[in-house]
Amino acid sequence: FQSLATEGKMLSLSWWENEYAVLQWKNHVLHAKAQQEGRESIFDFYKISIAHITREYSFKKDKDNV
Numbered sequence: 124f125q126s127l128a129t130e131g132k133m134l135s136l137s138w139w140e141n142e143y144a145v146l147q148w149k150n151h152v153l154h155a156k157a158q159q160e161g162r163e164s165i166f167d168f169y170k171i172s173i174a175h176i177t178r179e180y181s182f183k184k185d186k187d188n189v
Contacts, residue, residue: 145173 126132139145148154161169 124134124135126134137148139148
């Protein structure tokens with residue numbers, strides 16, 4: 124996602140089944156190549172935060188809620 128308020132600010136959001144899946148992706152050769160490209164030509168700075176969901180809410184408007 125790209126910020127509408129702050130030029131150049133982006134957010135990438137990923138969902139993983141478990142921590143093992145995160146580590147598999149972190150160590151994947153294509154991901155390492157993408158990280159290198161990002162460091163060399165896209166980003167001056169980035170930060171990665173890994174968190175667990177403690178609560179989740181949702182809403183979906185359907186034809187009966189109009």
